[in-house]
Amino acid sequence: MAEHEENEKINLAGWKQLYPYFAPEKKRIIFVAFLMLAAAAVEASLPLFTTYAVNHFVAPKTVRGLPLFTAVYFITVVLQCLTTVFYARSCMRVEMNTTKRLRTACFLRLERLSLSYFHQNSVGYILARVMSDTERICGMIAWGLIFFFWEAFYLIGILIAMFLLNPALAGLVCIIIPLAAGVTFIFRPKMILANRKVRHLNSEISGAYNENITGAMTSKTLVIEDKNADAFENMTGRMYQKAFQAARLNAVYLPCVTFIGSLAVAIVLTSGGMLTADGTMAFGVLAAFISYAIVILDPVKEIAGMMTELIAMQVNVERVTKLLSEPVTIEDSPETVRKFGDIFDPKTENFPPVRGGVELDRVWFSYSGKPEDWILKDVSLKVKAGESIAFVGETGAGKSTLVNLICRFYEPTKGRILIDGMDIRDMSLNCLHSALGYVQQMPHLFSGTLRENIAYGRPEASDEEIRAAASLVSVDRIAAKMKNGYESQVGEEGESLSTGEKQLVSLARALVRRPSIFILDEATSSIDTETEHRLQDAITCVMKGRTSFIIAHRLSTIRSADRIIYVENHGIAESGSHEELMRRHGKYYRLYTMMDIEKTAPEG
Numbered sequence: 096m097a098e099h100e101e102n103e104k105i106n107l108a109g110w111k112q113l114y115p116y117f118a119p120e121k122k123r124i125i126f127v128a129f130l131m132l133a134a135a136a137v138e139a140s141l142p143l144f145t146t147y148a149v150n151h152f153v154a155p156k157t158v159r160g161l162p163l164f165t166a167v168y169f170i171t172v173v174l175q176c177l178t179t180v181f182y183a184r185s186c187m188r189v190e191m192n193t194t195k196r197l198r199t200a201c202f203l204r205l206e207r208l209s210l211s212y213f214h215q216n217s218v219g220y221i222l223a224r225v226m227s228d229t230e231r232i233c234g235m236i237a238w239g240l241i242f243f244f245w246e247a248f249y250l251i252g253i254l255i256a257m258f259l260l261n262p263a264l265a266g267l268v269c270i271i272i273p274l275a276a277g278v279t280f281i282f283r284p285k286m287i288l289a290n291r292k293v294r295h296l297n298s299e300i301s302g303a304y305n306e307n308i309t310g311a312m313t314s315k316t317l318v319i320e321d322k323n324a325d326a327f328e329n330m331t332g333r334m335y336q337k338a339f340q341a342a343r344l345n346a347v348y349l350p351c352v353t354f355i356g357s358l359a360v361a362i363v364l365t366s367g368g369m370l371t372a373d374g375t376m377a378f379g380v381l382a383a384f385i386s387y388a389i390v391i392l393d394p395v396k397e398i399a400g401m402m403t404e405l406i407a408m409q410v411n412v413e414r415v416t417k418l419l420s421e422p423v424t425i426e427d428s429p430e431t432v433r434k435f436g437d438i439f440d441p442k443t444e445n446f447p448p449v450r451g452g453v454e455l456d457r458v459w460f461s462y463s464g465k466p467e468d469w470i471l472k473d474v475s476l477k478v479k480a481g482e483s484i485a486f487v488g489e490t491g492a493g494k495s496t497l498v499n500l501i502c503r504f505y506e507p508t509k510g511r512i513l514i515d516g517m518d519i520r521d522m523s524l525n526c527l528h529s530a531l532g533y534v535q536q537m538p539h540l541f542s543g544t545l546r547e548n549i550a551y552g553r554p555e556a557s558d559e560e561i562r563a564a565a566s567l568v569s570v571d572r573i574a575a576k577m578k579n580g581y582e583s584q585v586g587e588e589g590e591s592l593s594t595g596e597k598q599l600v601s602l603a604r605a606l607v608r609r610p611s612i613f614i615l616d617e618a619t620s621s622i623d624t625e626t627e628h629r630l631q632d633a634i635t636c637v638m639k640g641r642t643s644f645i646i647a648h649r650l651s652t653i654r655s656a657d658r659i660i661y662v663e664n665h666g667i668a669e670s671g672s673h674e675e676l677m678r679r680h681g682k683y684y685r686l687y688t689m690m691d692i693e694k695t696a697p698e699g
Contacts, residue, residue, distance in 0.1 A: 109412040112419070116196045117236055120189045124241065127185045131245040134178040137171055139252025142386035144168050146260070149379030182241070190237035194229060201225045201418055206438065209425040210504040211462075224418050228411040235408055243401045250394035253387050260380050264366055268388055271359045275352060275392045279399035282348040287407045289341035296334040303327055352396060359388040425506055427524055435523035446523065449530035449611040450480040450515050451642030453501060458510035460496060470496050472665040473510075478658075480515070480611075483643040485653035487683065488662035494646045497662070498614055501644065503527055514612075532610030532641075536617035538601035540589030545574055546581040548589070548600055552608045564606040570599050613643040650687050659683060 117124075144164075152161060201224065205212075213221075257265035307314065307323055314323055363384045370376035427437065436442035455476040461468045470493045478484055486494040499505050500512055503519050512519050519527060540548050549565060550556045561581070565571045573596050577583035589597045605613065615634070635655050647653050654673045661669035661676070661683045669681050676683040 109409065109416045112416045113197070113232065113412065116200065117193050119196075120192055123185055123189055124236075127182060127189075127241050128244045130178050130182055130185070131241060132248045134175060134182065135245055135248030135252050137175045137178070138249055139256050140171070142383040143256060144171070145386060146377070146379035146383040149382050150377050154378060182245075186237045186241055189241075190233050193236060194233040197229045197233060197415070198225055201229065201415065203439075204419055204421065207423050207426070208421060209423060210499070211424060212421065221418075224414050228415050231408060231411050232415060235404065239401055239404065243398065246394040246397045246401070250391070250398070253391055253394070257384065257387055260383060261367075261370070261376055264363065264370065264376070264384060267362050267366055268359055268384070268391065271355050271362070272391070272395055275355045275395045276399050278348070278351050278355065279396050280403070282344060282351075283400050283403040284406070286341065286344045286348065287403060289337060289344055291407075292337045293334060293341055296330065296337055300327075300330050300334060303330060352392060356389070356392045359391060360385065363388040425503060425524070428521070431521065431523055435526055438525050441523075441525045443525075443529075446526040446529065447515075449526070451478075451530075451611040452480040452513075452515045453478040453612070453642060454513040454516075455497075455500075456511045456513065458500065458507045458512065460493075460500060460505070460508050462505075464508060469665055471500075474666050476660070476667065478642060480642055481640050482658065483638050483645065483656045485645040485647060485656035485659045486662055487647065487650065487653070487659060487686065488668075492662040493665060494662050495616060498616060498644055498646060501612075502531060502533065502614070529608075530611040532605035532608050532613045534598070534602050534605050534615050536646075538589075538594075538597045540585050540592070540597055540600060542587050543585065544579075544582050545570075545577065545585055545600065548585060549581075549603045549607055551604055556607045560607055561603075564603045567606060568599050568602045570603045573599065611641060613638055613641045615643070615645045615647070617646055617648065650690055661686075 147164065152158060152164070205221065205225070254265070254269070257268060303326070307327075314320055363381070367376060367381045367384050371378055371381045427435070434442070435445050453476075455474055458471055458474045459469060460471040462470065474497070486497060488494055496505075500507060501514075503512075503522075503524060506520065514522065514527065541551060546558075546561060549561050549570070562571065565574065565581075573592065574580045574583070577591075583591075585591050585600075589600070592600065602615075634652070643656075645653050645656060653659060657672065658670055659673055659676055660667055661681075663682065669676060669679070669683050671679070677687065
C-alpha cells in the first residue's frame with residue numbers, strides 16, 4: 096500500500112481528529128508547560144550567577160556575602176532538579192495514558208472492521224499503524240511538544256537576560272539566530288528524508304534475510320543462490336548510497352552550525368572584550384555573554400528541528416486517523432443494535448434460536464463491485480435445517496465465497512441470503528456468528544494451553560465437554576503425547592503442533608461451541624489418511640442434526656453429504672447426492688473418477 100513519505104505543511108485536521116485522545120491530559124500538559132516556563136527561567140538565570148560572582152567576589156577579591164550567594168545558588172539548582180523530575184514524571188504519564196487510549200481505540204476499530212479490510216491490508220501494515228505510528232505521535236505530544244515549550248521559553252529567557260545586561264551586544268549576538276534557523280530548516284528535512292530512506296531499505300534487507308533463511312531449501316533446490324546474492328548485493332548497495340547521502344548531509348550540517356556558534360562567541364569576545372577593556376562593561380557581564388553565546392543556538396536548532404519533525408510526522412497522523420475513520424462495510428442497523436446489542440455489549444437473552452435453514456435468493460457477488468468481476472451470478476440455493484451440503488469445483492470457482500456470504504463476512508452485491516427465513520442483514524452479526532462453527536483450511540491457534548484453545552470460543556465449557564469434543568476428533572491422542580496433557584502450552588500460533596494437529600484442535604474448538612451451522616473449509620487437507628478415516632465417522636456424527644457446509648478437494652470426505660454442489664462458471668453447475676451425480680456421468684463424475692484414478696495409480 097503506497098504511502099506519502101513527506102508532506103510540505105502541517106495539516107491541523109488530522110491533529111484535531113486525535114484531540115479527544117489527548118484532551119484528558121490537557122490539564123497535565125498545561126501544568127508541565129508552566130513548569131517548563133519556570134525551569135527555563137531558572138536555566139537562563141544561571142549565567143547571571145556567574146556575573147554576580149565575578150563582579151562581587153572575584154574582581155574585588157572578597158568573600159563577603161558568599162554564604163548567602165551559595166545558599167541562593169544551591170536552592171536554584173535544587174529547584175532546577177525538582178522541575179526536571181516533575182517534568183519527566185508528567186511527560187511519562189501523558190505518553191502512557193495517551194498511547195493506551197489511542198491504541199485501544201485502534202484495536203476496537205479493528206475489531207469492528209469487516210473481513211475485507213484484513214484481506215486488503217497486510218499484518219505488517221496494520222501493526223505499524225497500531226504500534227509504531229501511535230507510539231511516535233504520543234511521544235511527540237508528551238515529550239516533543241512540551242520540550243518545544245521549554246526550548247522556546249529558554250530562548251526567550253536568554254534574550255531577555257542578554258538585553259538586560261547589554262542591549263547593544265545582545266543585538267549583535269541576535270544576528271546569528273536567523274542564520275542558524277535558516278541552515279537548520281534547509282538541512283533538517285533533507286536529513287529526515289534521507290534517514291527515512293535508509294530505514295526503509297534496512298527493512299527490505301531484514302525481509303530479504305528472513306526470506307532467504309526460511310526459504311533456504313527452496314533456494315537450494317531451484318539453484319538460485321547466485322540470483323539471491325545479486326539481489327541482496329543490489330539492496331545493500333542502494334542502502335550504502337542512501338546512508339552515504341545521509342552521512343554527507345550530517346557532515347555538512349554539523350560544521351555549519353558549529354561555525355555559526357563559533358561566530359556568536361567571536362562576536363562576544365571581540366565586541367565584549369573591547370567594551371570590557373574600555374571599562375564600559377563589567378568583566379562578569381562578559382562571562383555571562385560568553386555562556387549565552389555558547390548555548391543560544393541549542394534552542395534555535397531544537398525549535399527548527401521540532402517543526403521539521405512535526406511536518407514529517409504528518410504521515411503518521413494521517414495513517415492513524417485513516418484507520419480510526421475506516422468505514423465498517425458490514426454492520427448491524429441501529430434497530431438491530433438496540434434489540435440485540437453489539438459485539439462488545441451483546442444482549443444474548445434476545446437472540447432468537449438458530450435452526451440452520453439457509454436460502455440464497457438470486458445472489459450476485461463481486462469483491463470489487465464491478466460487473467466485469469462477478470464471482471457469483473444469480474445463484475439460488477435452499478438448504479433445510481440439518482442438511483449437509485458439500486461444495487466442489489475448481490480453484491477460484493466461488494466455493495469459499497459462498498460460505499463467506501452465508502457467514503456474512505461479505506454481503507451480496509445483489510440478491511439476499513436468509514437464515515430461518517430472516518434476511519441476514521436484519522439479523523444480529525453476533526447472533527449469526529455465535530451459531531457458527533467454522534474450521535478453516537489454515538487453522539490459527541492462540542498462545543496458551545491446549546485446553547484454552549479448545550475452549551477459546553466458549554470459555555465457560557466444562558472439562559467434560561472439552562474432553563468429549565477432543566475425543567471425538569482424536570485430540571485426546573495429541574494431549575496424551577504432551578507433557579502436561581490438556582494444560583500443555585501450544586506455543587505462538589500453535590508452533591509446537593503440526594498443521595494436521597492444529598486442524599484437529601480447530602475442529603474440537605468448533606465442536607465445543609455447539610453450533611447450529613457447521614462449516615469445514617478444507618478442514619482435512621493436512622491430515623494423514625489414517626486420521627482422515629477416523630475423522631469421517633466423527634464428522635458424520637458431528638454434522639447430525641446440524642446444517643453443514645463442507646468445502647473439500649478430497650472427495651472421499653464428502654460422499655456422505657446430503658447434497659453435493661458442483662460450482663462452476665460463477666454458479667451452480669450440478670447438484671445432488673453422490674450416487675445421483677455419479678449416475679449422471681457429468682462434471683462431478685469426471686472429477687471423482689479422475690481423482691480415483693490418480694489415487695490408485697502405481698508409483699514410479
